[in-house]
Amino acid sequence: MSLLLRSVSTQDKLPASSTVVIIGGGIVGVSAALTLAERNIPVVLLEKGHIAGEQSSRNLGWVRKTNRHASDVPLAQAADQLWAQMQERVGCDVGYQRRGIMFLSGSEADVAGYETWLQSVKDLDLGSQLLSRKQLDQQAPGCQGNWLGAIYTPSDGVAEPALATSAMASAAIKQGAVFVQHCAVRTLVKSAGRVTGVLTEKGEIRCDQVLLAGGAWSRRFLGNHGISLPTLPLILSVLRTKPINGPTNIATGGPDFSFRKHKDGGYVITQRSALDSPILLDHLLIGRHYMSQLGAFGSALRIRLGRPFIDDLKLARRWKGDDLSPFEKIRTINPNANSAVNIEALANLSKVWPMFENAEIDEAWAGQMDITPDSTPVIDRIESIVGLTVATGFSGHGFGTGPAAGQLAADLVCNNQPLVDPAPYRFNRF
Numbered sequence: 001m002s003l004l005l006r007s008v009s010t011q012d013k014l015p016a017s018s019t020v021v022i023i024g025g026g027i028v029g030v031s032a033a034l035t036l037a038e039r040n041i042p043v044v045l046l047e048k049g050h051i052a053g054e055q056s057s058r059n060l061g062w063v064r065k066t067n068r069h070a071s072d073v074p075l076a077q078a079a080d081q082l083w084a085q086m087q088e089r090v091g092c093d094v095g096y097q098r099r100g101i102m103f104l105s106g107s108e109a110d111v112a113g114y115e116t117w118l119q120s121v122k123d124l125d126l127g128s129q130l131l132s133r134k135q136l137d138q139q140a141p142g143c144q145g146n147w148l149g150a151i152y153t154p155s156d157g158v159a160e161p162a163l164a165t166s167a168m169a170s171a172a173i174k175q176g177a178v179f180v181q182h183c184a185v186r187t188l189v190k191s192a193g194r195v196t197g198v199l200t201e202k203g204e205i206r207c208d209q210v211l212l213a214g215g216a217w218s219r220r221f222l223g224n225h226g227i228s229l230p231t232l233p234l235i236l237s238v239l240r241t242k243p244i245n246g247p248t249n250i251a252t253g254g255p256d257f258s259f260r261k262h263k264d265g266g267y268v269i270t271q272r273s274a275l276d277s278p279i280l281l282d283h284l285l286i287g288r289h290y291m292s293q294l295g296a297f298g299s300a301l302r303i304r305l306g307r308p309f310i311d312d313l314k315l316a317r318r319w320k321g322d323d324l325s326p327f328e329k330i331r332t333i334n335p336n337a338n339s340a341v342n343i344e345a346l347a348n349l350s351k352v353w354p355m356f357e358n359a360e361i362d363e364a365w366a367g368q369m370d371i372t373p374d375s376t377p378v379i380d381r382i383e384s385i386v387g388l389t390v391a392t393g394f395s396g397h398g399f400g401t402g403p404a405a406g407q408l409a410a411d412l413v414c415n416n417q418p419l420v421d422p423a424p425y426r427f428n429r430f
Contacts (some may be wrong), residue, residue, distance in 0.1 A: 006166040008051040017206040018178070020100045020413055021198050022213060023185045023221070024051075026056035028391050029213030029401055031406020032413070033092075034168050041414065044205060045169075045177060046198070048184035048217075049331035052165035055215055056399060060238065060268055061161050062251055063400040064151040066101050066128060070120040071424035072376060072401075078419050079362055079404035083159060086403065090171035095263045097159025101130065102139065102152035103253045104352075111417035116153040127154040140248035142305060145352055150252075158251055158260050163397055168403075184327035186319070188388065190226060195387030199321040201328055206430040209413045211389045213406075216333060216370040218281070218392035219282070220326055225320055227382065230286045230430050231370040231393050234301075235276040237338040237365065238343065241266040241359040242346025257349040259356075266362055271345035276366075277301040278308035289373040289430070302341070337364040369396040372430075379409055379425035389413050390427065398422040 020036055022029045038045040038272040044303060047053075063075030063083055080091075083096045105111045109128070115292030116214045118128060131139065139152065173179055180202075189197035189204060195205040204347075214221055219229045251260035256273045305387050315326040350356040372378065372393040382388040391409035398405065411418045 004162040005057045006150070006163055008169045008181070010051070010165050010173070010181045014059070014180060014183065014200065014202045015027055015044055015178055015205060016040045019183075019207060020044070020211060021046065021205055021207045022211045023198070024171065024213035024215060024217075025051040025179070025181065025300075026213060026215050027052065027168070027402030028056060028406045028409065029211065029393070030165050030172060031403045032211055032231055032391065032410040033177045034172040034175065034215065035177070035407045035410040036137070036413070037172045037393060038176040040176070042179050042426070045179045045209070046183050046185050046200060047179070047181045048327040050181050051169045051324070053177070053332045055164045055367045055369060056402070057161045058238065058271060058365055059161050059396070059399040060258065061095070061158045061399065062101060063096070063159055064101050064152060064397075065126055065301045066156055067117055069376060070124070073126070074122050074420040075401050075404050075408065076123060076420075078407075079401045080155065080157070083157065085165070086159075086168070090167045092167050094164040094167050096157060096164075098155060098157040098263070100152060100154040100250045100254070101156035101252070101417045102150040102250055104136070104150045104255070105130075105144070106255055107148070109388050111148055111185040118151070120243065121393070126153055127155050139250055140252060140353070143248050144354065145170040148360065152280065156251070159399070165402075182331070184325055185221075185349045186323070186325040186327070187321045188385065190385065193384075193386055195385060201325070209387050209389065210408055211391060211413050212411065213391045215392060215394075216368050217236055217327060218314070218370065218390065220317065222390070225385065227384065228286075229378065229393065230289050230373055232280065232282055232286070232290060233280070233368050234371050234396070235278065235335045235338075235366050235368050236270060236396065237276070237341045237364065238268060238270045239337070239342045239361050239364040240268050242362045244359050245355065247353045247355060254348070254352060257352070259349060267359070269345050269349060270341075271348065273300040273339045274302055274338075274341045274344060275300050276341070277303045279303060279305040282307055293373065293375070302338070315336035333368045335366040335368055337366040337419070338366065371395045374429075377405065377425055378427050379405060379412065379422055380427040381412055382427060
């Protein structure tokens with residue numbers, strides 16, 4: 001995780017009961033807790049490690065509509081509005097700035113793909129536009145190479161992962177939400193097919209509703225209850241430079257790099273076409289669901305078989321409430337950054353904008369993303385267990401839509417009018 005992650009002070013005592021229990025202290029779970037607390041609905045959030053300790057503090061910080069599936073864009077638009085209000089809502093800076101996001105066009109095929117996407121979202125009033133090479137040079141001077149231009153959405157933005165989720169959590173606590181860190185939920189407690197509580201390592205909490213927002217852990221938690229959620233892990237390595245004069249404040253993606261300005265003056269950089277893919281048992285169990293993705297993005301995967309396979313086999317897939325759960329054995333997924341991939345990213349970027357040749361790396365980290373077969377999350381009630389709602393599988397895109405995804409999940413938990421149409425996120429599409 002980033003060294004800059006802001007810690008959150010929470011209580012240690014476990015309440016006896018609540019209306020809602022949220023499992024997972026990432027941005028989606030925290031956003032849902034903040035929404036419920038603002039509505040005066042009793043809520044307890046339980047985090048096995050610490051708030052924002054996994055992907056919610058390890059992502060790139062992009063708040064993006066550009067190139068999202070058209071069905072996913074309304075959630076991103078709702079998130080835009082929530083991000084714009086977030087500093088006032090939580091009472092402190094979350095690093096949000098509406099700087100725009102663009103992706104470079106290196107070929108006619110890129111341009112055609114962007115044109116197709118623009119056509120798919122033409123009725124959504126995003127303000128996205130295709131830039132010519134001249135316009136690209138105006139937006140980001142000093143660009144080298146035979147780029148045709150870019151696709152650009154001025155209303156996209158960025159926020160700071162090391163600040164945002166922690167700030168939202170502190171605000172939720174002030175509003176009356178109860179947060180308990182270092183407390184893993186082992187199992188659901190059920191009666192007659194519906195949720196009546198959760199059993200944690202510290203004891204039981206009675207409740208009416210449970211929201212599972214466990215990120216990469218959600219598949220294992222649901223599997224223990226006989227529910228198969230198809231998600232597979234990918235690991236993204238990231239670096240942050242020391243302060244440097246860069247070409248633009250617009251977050252920018254190329255075929256094998258991306259960058260965005262950090263609030264301290266450096267740049268957050270990654271190799272977009274290099275994702276570590278450690279082979280696990282789940283690849284054998286559900287890999288067939290990912291064949292279309294493998295065909296489209298397989299060249300970006302750095303597949304490896306080794307220690308992660310053995311470590312994963314050691315973690316239980318079925319356990320009882322009085323057993324030590326996998327979530328207590330591994331409190332935080334903390335993969336090592338792939339230094340070779342990060343060096344590639346900086347080298348690839350320097351070829352396009354030579355000003356990055358003198359950049360110094362200030363820190364590097366990696367995060368594990370939970371990828372669904374269609375790269376779209378699940379935000380839905382689970383029909384087979386009344387009272388259980390799931391918000392997970394964000395496939396590396398969850399930070400940007402996190403405030404809206406959490407609010408949508410809270411709407412479903414409370415049976416309120418949903419923030420956006422939840423149909424694209426239904427569980428049974430798999």
